[in-house]
Amino acid sequence: MLEHITIEGVRNLTHVQTPLAAGATALYGANGSGKTSFLEAIHLLGVGRSFRTHQSKPVIQREMQHCRVVGRARRGDLSVVMGLEKHLDGGVRARVAGESVSSLSELALHLPLVLLDTESLGIVTGPPEGRRRLLDGTLFHVEQGFLSLWKRYALAVRQRNSGLRRGILESDKAWRQKIAETGTLLTEQRAVIAAKFADELASLAPALSDDLTGLKLTFRAGWDRKVSLFEALERNAESDTAQGFTQVGPHRADLRLVQNGVLAAEVLSRGQLKLALVALRLAQGILIEDASAVPPLYLVDDLPAELDQAHCASVCKQLGRGRQVILTAVDRGSLEAAWGEDPLNLFHVEQGRVLPA
Numbered sequence: 362m363l364e365h366i367t368i369e370g371v372r373n374l375t376h377v378q379t380p381l382a383a384g385a386t387a388l389y390g391a392n393g394s395g396k397t398s399f400l401e402a403i404h405l406l407g408v409g410r411s412f413r414t415h416q417s418k419p420v421i422q423r424e425m426q427h428c429r430v431v432g433r434a435r436r437g438d439l440s441v442v443m444g445l446e447k448h449l450d451g452g453v454r455a456r457v458a459g460e461s462v463s464s465l466s467e468l469a470l471h472l473p474l475v476l477l478d479t480e481s482l483g484i485v486t487g488p489p490e491g492r493r494r495l496l497d498g499t500l501f502h503v504e505q506g507f508l509s510l511w512k513r514y515a516l517a518v519r520q521r522n523s524g525l526r527r528g529i530l531e532s533d534k535a536w537r538q539k540i541a542e543t544g545t546l547l548t549e550q551r552a553v554i555a556a557k558f559a560d561e562l563a564s565l566a567p568a569l570s571d572d573l574t575g576l577k578l579t580f581r582a583g584w585d586r587k588v589s590l591f592e593a594l595e596r597n598a599e600s601d602t603a604q605g606f607t608q609v610g611p612h613r614a615d616l617r618l619v620q621n622g623v624l625a626a627e628v629l630s631r632g633q634l635k636l637a638l639v640a641l642r643l644a645q646g647i648l649i650e651d652a653s654a655v656p657p658l659y660l661v662d663d664l665p666a667e668l669d670q671a672h673c674a675s676v677c678k679q680l681g682r683g684r685q686v687i688l689t690a691v692d693r694g695s696l697e698a699a700w701g702e703d704p705l706n707l708f709h710v711e712q713g714r715v716l717p718a
């Protein structure tokens with residue numbers, strides 16, 4: 362769990378220092394007070410970037426050269442201090458337990474996050490990339506070595522594509538082999554996690570709303586799996602050469618979200634789509650909890666603004682107890698109503714200050 366956070370110069374949060382409880386924390390305050398910025402700062406610490414933008418400038422407070430977030434994460438009896446500094450020129454420095462980290466992905470091992478922000482609705486309605494990221498982001502916590510496998514695959518595709526574009530075909534078979542070898546392993550891992558995702562979703566979705574009954578997730582590998590990846594690449598080789606890029610493979614994978622055989626994005630209402638996204642994220646959280654030594658921290662941005670009271674309450678019920686959750690909303694009453702009887706640590710956010718309520 363994240364037991365303490367210090368935020369300096371993230372948007373309107375000039376200097377915030379707050380202990381955090383193990384259970385549920387709720388931040389309420391007027392529009393523009395800094396609630397989302399608070400969650401963004403935590404996201405910076407766990408992921409190395411904001412969930413709203415990949416750029417540095419928008420997250421760094423105006424007139425400042427950098428922002429800094431320092432957190433203390435606890436696992437059992439051990440506390441580890443982690444910190445991240447992001448500079449205007451795009452430079453990022455991160456440290457865990459006093460040591461510089463070589464890859465920002467190390468941060469996520471100490472502070473896994475599950476983000477429930479209905480702004481990323483594109484995961485449900487948009488192109489496959491967002492869903493692949495959801496799947497791979499989960500696999501990162503479940504399969505050690507997934508990231509390095511993914512990197513090897515991505516490199517092989519890049520190298521082959523560069524060869525295809527430049528008309529260098531002598532080494533094409535070797536690259537296809539490399540893609541097939543890494544891509545097949547990658548797909549095996551994805552298929553396993555996708556099946557677990559589908560199971561979790563099948564029980565979570567109807568619990569959030571009757572309207573989501575029958576919502577199903579199916580995995581598409583990125584090629585017709587009646588044949589091996591190597592064979593699929595071979596069959597496509599001529600067309601790939603003409604197009605100048607690799608047209609089949611795990612980089613084209615998708616998770617299709619369907620209800621009664623129709624794409625969810627085409628039948629569900631906007632609110633229902635948001636709930637479907639929440640269901641996917643909750644499923645992700647459960648899979649990370651099952652596999653990772655460090656349970657994730659749930660960041661829930663402004664649920665009441667997006668969903669009616671009954672659905673907010675069902676999301677909160679599913680989020681349940683025993684998890685570390687940080688929720689935000691404009692008004693305190695809607696958060697308390699949604700969360701119910703259980704204890705809620707309340708903070709009031711006011712013009713960039715986060716004060717215990």
Ligand SMILES: Nc1ncnc2c1ncn2[C@@H]1O[C@H](COP(=O)(O)OP(=O)(O)OP(=O)(O)O)[C@@H](O)[C@H]1O
Binds near residue numbers: 372393396397419
């Ligand atoms: N780079 C920046 N430097 C300083 N302030 C900024 C910067 N970027 C945004 N802000 C301001 O930070 C404030 C907090 O924004 P934030 O999105 O955290 O508000 P919020 O409390 O989540 O509001 P809402 O309820 O509308 O979602 C806003 O007033 C915004 O204008």
Ligand SMILES: [Mg+2]
Binds near residue numbers: 396663
């Ligand atoms: Mg906000």
